[in-house]
Amino acid sequence: MPSTSLPIPTVLQPDEARRYLVGQLGLARPLFPPGARGVRALLKSLRCIQLDPLDVIGTNADLVALARVEGIARGDVYRHLLPGHAFEHFAKERCLLPASAFPYYRERAAQAPWWRLEERLKRIPEPVLHAVLDEVTQRGPSSSRELKDHGAVVPIDWSGWKGTARATAMALEVLWTRCQVVVCGRGPGGKVYDVPGRALPRMADARVKHTFERWALSERVEAAGLLSRASGPHWSMLSDVRTSALPDTLVAEGLLEEVTVPGSPRRYLAPLDFREREFPEPDARMRILGPLDPVLWDRGLVSVAFGFDYIWEVYKPAAQRQWGWYVCPLLHRGQLVGRLEARVREGVLQVDNLWREKGVKLDDAALDEALARHAVACGAEVARRPRARAAS
Template sequence: MGGSVKPVLGNAAARAHFLDRHLLLGPPSGPGRGEPLAEVIRALGFVQVDSVNTVARAHDLILWSRRQQYRPEALLKLLRQRAVFEHWTHDASVVPIQFYPHWRLKFARDRAHMDRRWPKWRREGYAHRFDAVLDQIAAHGPVTSADVGEGEERGGAGWWNWHPSKTALEYLWRSGELAVADRVGFRKVYDLTERVIPEQVLAWHPTEEESVDWAMSAALERLGFGTSGELRAFFDIVTPEEAKRWCAGALAQGRVEEVEIELADGTRRRCYAVPGLADAPAPAAGQRVRILSPFDPALRDRARAERLFGFSYRIEIVVPEPKRRYGYYVFPVLEGLRPVGRIDMKRDGEILAVRAYWPERGGSLGVGREARLVSELERVARLAGCARVDFAEGWRR
């Protein structure tokens, strides 16, 4: 980036713009299904899907944090209505169906990556199963991984040890020949892409240049600001070199501007931003307490969360207890513009069991904050299907 004086976005304002674009400043009210829910997913860009379910699955908690009328069956209904599709960004995700044409570039690049790496990483024989799997689906309809590979030796649970036909399914899905048509429990149901993705969506074939431009500009719109690497990583479609070229070209065209973002420690970091962002009024933030998924899009980039919020959400942090570490499913607690703590909780039958709350600096539980936290826990309990919230002795740390 150039050496001239850049507009400065103070840390509080940067947090406010960032959280507002992640739909975490306004009240989490409004319909939690149908088109309003699809609009939330479009605004976020994608929602990461994860199977771990200590309280609620990651995607359910992410959507619930924005629309607390949301319930898990609403997302499955969007998948069945073809308002969204499943594929990869930085990880497995639910993506708006309108974005599907740009995933053709990702399909091609994922195929090339798999062709390079998978022969070393996976059990042998999966490539020989491609035609048989496709023929089975074409003739007999959608399948799960349990429906293919009759007679093949089943290995362990690790992805490197899947039976060959299951690996073939994953390869064909990642490369775009198959699509996820449904979920049974949490098991993916695969079908031929042309039987899942609407014809009008399949009809558009953007050029590589169009998809690179879309991926970068759509990422910038959803983040507000970022380095070329952060913008590239949002959808994980373009290469680092393409991202740098796009930023340089967009800057020359006035589509982005260079700004300096004040970080939590007072230092500054140069980024590309939506033009005028540094001069725009910062969105207002209240004192609402929100419990977020560890995979929430606002915090999933751990390095950015630490720079912007001073919040180190890493599993290896040792807390002030002998031999105790924060688990992967200790949930961040957000209040207004900052993470104020993290909470260890788990669904246990009809009970939401709260085991510990660890405050960040300045995040201790005064009367008001504790009342807001307890209210949020009661709302989480309803999402999880729990009748009540129980607190372990000594849960306030």
């Protein structure tokens, strides 16, 4: 519980919270250069981009970047960031992080609580870990399939989701968690690994200025814009930090602010100077958001600030879904105005389902322009869609 000696929280009205989040998270208008420079600047600004393997109309990482950076296409996020500019690790679940974050992860050798590193260590003998690390060090960027086969292991089972049964692949997972290797690219054989000294030469041995927890909490507040003090996936690997004295300490030191938003029972952490930050007015472009876009991390806050009830139903049985399998929200002029379900089929970006929010008349021209841009980014020749129907 927050200390009674802390400053009185700042009250942020829902429309103020919405405008701030849209600006803070880079969704008002293009703020970054086009192409590779823009993707790299975007990652530094957002602090992390959540990863998900599903690639329906682009992966979540693609969609996060396409909503904010011009001159890029599906798959460019990895091409422009790896190697040298980013690495993968746990932040808000598994994410791409800027290279500047690596020294903190190296010092902490961070792991998400659910990733079961100890169970892997019981399955992989220490000599195998050393052998795999030595081979990657000697040969350079390698996928698990390109390295020596060290036999089989009992896979880890996540409620029916099986992990790898290959000792070499599991050894790489352990070394990756320990920051002894990093993902430096993706190829036909999957993730490509290398040692940090080659993949992140400027940051591999850099020193840290703060404890991991202090640095990571400040970064997560910047990444979320408004970070709820209640538990939830927005805390992910920082769950222990949430319940520690550190959030109160940073508020008391004047490094973070506490915020309340009428309509929400929660308190939020915000950057100290967030009220003084100036953001442009939202442009007329409609944006297709990834299902794990940072503006959607806190569904309770999305409901209060945007009046939008968001749910991602990709892991629900079809009969239990309200909307669809891979549904993406639509952002227009700073408002969440609808959602769509689409796929790329035979050179066509085909929108199968399109919903508008109650009381909203979708801007057809802005929607068609958004779909045309996205079709080009996906390598499709044309986009097709039905008429929008009202959300039920």
